[in-house]
Amino acid sequence: MxxxxxxxxxxxxxxxxxxxxxxxxxxxxxxxxxxxxxxxxxxxxxxxxxxxxxxxxxxxxxxxxxxxxxxxxxxxxxxxxxxxxxxxxxxxxxxxxxxxxxxxxxxxxxxxxxxxxxxxxxxxxxxxxxxxxxxxxxxTRFFPLVQQLQRLVHEENVIGSVHRVFADLGLDQDFASLGPDSRLRNPALGAGTLLDICIYSLTWGLLALDAKVGEEAEKPVIKAVQTLFDSIDVASTVVLYYPSTGRQAICTSTAMFKTPDLFCRIEGTNGYITVEGVSASRPSAFTIYAKDEGTTEGKRYTVANPGFGLFWEADAIAHDIAAGRKESAVMPWAETIRVMEMMDEARRQGGARFPVDD
Missing domain, CATH: 3.40.50.720 (NAD(P)-binding Rossmann-like Domain)
Structure with a gap:
């Protein structure tokens, strides 16, 4: 072109x-x-x-x-x-x-x-x-690396049937030192880790367990706990459980510890995948380990990223709008609502509240 x-x-x-x-x-x-x-x-x-x-x-x-x-x-x-x-x-x-x-x-x-x-x-x-x-x-959903991972998992079944995912995003944010008007401390601003960073952990759980998005995807059962500080969550754990298959994702976030570069593990019947990067929002590589190879050496995949990686979503949007589409097939409206409903339920169970909830 x-x-x-x-x-x-x-x-x-x-x-x-x-x-x-x-x-x-x-x-x-x-x-x-x-x-x-x-x-x-x-x-x-x-x-x-x-x-x-x-x-x-x-x-x-x-x-x-x-x-x-x-x-x-x-x-x-x-x-x-x-x-x-x-x-x-x-x-x-x-x-x-x-x-x-x-x-x-x-x-x-x-x-x-x-x-x-x-x-x-x-x-x-x-x-x-x-x-x-x-x-x-x-x-994150628009990274070529992420889309390649999804193809390998859901179309080529490189690790067989996925049955469990661990995904974490933690930052050392020292909430106690922040002023009450900080966006990270003020409940009226949507403070806490759930909306800010656990959304990425949830995204990895969904990317690994769901081949589909939005209305076509299954809605998992949510189990959640939160550690609260002045009514906001400084740590959240959200389990996604799929009754139809028994598969599950354990998605976590914390404001008290910086997650190491290896932030996600996807387990399947024939092997597992680790995903790494400076953050769960910005992956840089993943490695596939096959169960039957009898070795600790996996096959590593990377994709060059000259910037932060935000241009991929911008490029995709430009093509959507040029084609007359009103929503993205990668991140459709129904997927945003699905994830927002999961986080609503996680807060209901965990206890973090915002003034708009009343």
Whole structure:
């Protein structure tokens, strides 16, 4: 595909935190094998100065430079913006999505998509009514490495029938030292590890156990416990149990310990797979160990990643929108709702509450 025929998206960026900095840097990468073209047209920040500093620090060489605004409304309504990327804290996702949709813009919203499944359904209903594309930014699902792993597990059955998965994401975040208004401490902002990082552990459990997504996938039984600190979870353990087959995934998160690079193990009747990377959100390799080989040497797979890996979801969205699709086949609306319902149930059992639950 020539560069002239590549689909193009013009982005408006909402919020200027860490995840937004990763996203704009990936959009601006020079990639000879890029599957789409991306331009950053506008950036909305909490202040003009903060927005300008964001551009200067992270994308100083992008030309033409994006327009910077103090606030978000001008980004939502910017005539040169096709799609809005939302990188605000969880609690603001719903209102940010609804505002962008009302302006007729497509939306890519960071995970967790909303605070609960009820709010996610409201956003998708608005998107359907307006006829725009919306997707939760579960970027990990779009890594070629992850999709290769899924093919090997579910189509080639390289380890036979998968019966158990362990997946963990832990960070040493020292919650006690954080102020009460921190997005990691404030329940009103969706604080705690479940929505922030356990969503990735859950994703690995689902990727390994489910060949399908959304409405076509089985809904596992949820068993969950949480360790609470000032009403938010500093550790969560969620078990996904499939009564039809007995297979299960143990998905964990903690704010008290950094997970080692090997963060996931997938066990099957004919072998097992280990997955590694700096985080469960950003895998870099997996290794397949066959039961009948009688050796500790496995077959290792890697895929080059010149940036953070966020550009793969952006490229996929560009193709979806160019084709007139309103949701992604990789991360459809029903899959976001399915996972949000799992996390709602995990909080119900574990005890972590948000003000919007009342």
């Amino acid at each position: 020539s560069s002239e025929s590549l689909p193009t998206l013009r982005w408006g960026i909402i919020a200027t935190g860490q995840i937004s900095s990763w996203f704009v840097r990936d959009l601006s990468l020079s990639r000879p094998d890029a599957k789409a073209r991306h331009t950053i047209a506008a950036i909305g920040s909490s202040s003009q100065g903060k927005g300008e500093a964001f551009v200067k620090q992270w994308i100083p060489d992008v030309l033409p430079a994006p327009k910077v605004y103090a606030g978000y409304e001008q980004v939502y309504n910017h005539p040169d913006v096709d799609i809005i990327y939302i990188g605000t804290p969880h609690a603001f996702h719903k209102q940010n999505c609804l505002a962008a949709i009302a302006a007729g813009k497509h939306v890519l919203c960071e995970k967790a998509f909303t605070l609960n499944a009820r709010d996610a359904k409201e956003v998708f209903a608005a998107a359907e009514n307006k006829g725009v594309f919306v997707m939760e930014a579960l970027w």
